Amino acid sequence: MRRRLAIQLIASLFLAGSAWAVEVKSAEYLGSFAWRAGHDWFGGFSAIHVSDDGQRAWVLSDRSTLASVRIDRDGDQIVGIRIVGHWPVLSSRGRIMPGSSGDSEGLALAPDGSFYISFEGVHRVARYAVPGAHAQVLPRPKAFDGLDQNGSFEGLAIDTQGRLYTLPEKSRTANGDIPVYRWDGRAWSTPFVLIQRDGFLPVAADFGPDGRFYVLERAVSLTGFRSRLRRWQIAGDTTTAEEILFQTGTGTHDNLEGLSVWRDGQGRLRATMISDDNFLALQRTELVEYLLPD
Template sequence: MHLGPAIQLIAALLLAGSVWAVDAKTASHLGSFAWRHSAEWFGGFSALHISEDGRHMLALSDRATLVSARIEREGGEITDIRVVGQWPVLSSTGRVMLGYVGDSEGIAMAPDGGFYISFEGVHRVAYYSAPGTKARVLPRPKAFDALDRNGSFEGLAIDDQGRLYTLTEKNRTAQGDIPVYRWDGTAWSTPFVLPQRGGFLPVAADFGPDGQLYILERSVSLTGFRSRLRRWDVADDRPKAEEILFETGTGAHDNLEGLSVWRDTQGRLRATMIADDNFLALQRTELVEYLLPD
């Protein structure tokens, strides 16, 4: 999601030290790493996938750029990130996408080694067999046409059955809930909704190795960003046992938009998140990690 001119004021306030304590109810903050790179394409990261060993990463920017990187760690904490590959996210005809058409926001790894990307400018989800290949766009139901142009499919996740889930940042049901859309390989459906709580909006999703659905949410105000992570057990198309794993105060982190849940070498459950700097010098591309309870 592009946040507009007010983002510069928010960033200035963040740098001025407007930071509140993290209210870590059940998760603990492991560390944060400011990732810097001089390339023109660098920035705007809205999604990521972390490998099982925590050493490799795919990061997706909201300007249709995919980046592969190696993560260096000491004592489990990130010490460096080295880019090993960078590709444009192509259209179904093989063209480089510009503007709102290329507003890529979510990524989910497919069982066959390919991956899916969600877009919110033109509301759609596309499959890619490998980085740099042409898109295979999934069918788009008419209901997608009515979604908010700058507030639809930021989050994308895939379950252990290979089914895709995406949810809208802004659009809500008549009852005020968050609709969740699922692609089962044949058709889209809306198997369930999630409760909207407070001023937070969903910006990323992932199914963890524990099989639970994780949703990263963001709240934006003139004093900065807040972040929240919730999770559910999903059984028989019903989300159960909702938990708020953490909820930050304003300025604790930058503009967190991407999420990947994985297990480290000690078998511990981790959440790695990435911040979208909106291509502004006053913001930072930040990777943030939390230890989660099983």
């Protein structure tokens, strides 16, 4: 069975056995590229941002390394990746951050060219004026204090108004929902929550060029990883039109943790995802791409 049809079938069966008002749409699998490099810092990639032309990207390691790359393509397929440069993600004092303090997970690029990075070891979001700059840590509300030590801000996204959105991987509201925190430049708020479904946990987020909010989710078992991509329309403090774009079986992809949604030269919506190999030989750094329905 072709992989695209298999993914559609899995999603259809998944929906048929549930009582949700959720629409399932079919994303088209384009391909995967196994990326290898001999650098000692290479691996553990938790976030990616792809340029509008699909030829350049920023990737973030969960050990506080930011890298700029060029992506070589042949039609719809990635055929090579070249590292242009890499920089340490520094503390507010300009220091290398060891251990959990340097567990960098989410990445968002602002219109002025600055970067925002979220961390889950010490729960926070920081701004970086340029690669290699000192961190400017955003205020931390009390709501961040009780988050799971190794399960907070894996995803970070920025909307067209420059507002940041982040969500914890594991910590939930009293009703079991996923809280979404928004920074408007002055303060944090929790404008809405997302319903958690079927044990999948959020690991990345992005706003697409269509204005919709995308969340990449992961489920882990002893035999491998499953991945799912959902999206919503956001109007003010309300989410509507939840859609499941794909859900994979165990082992279809590696540990996908980073997400970037963009529009290619043909005007098609694409999702590019990157896997975290956990610096283990049994895993791989993989870039995976899907075409998304408009």
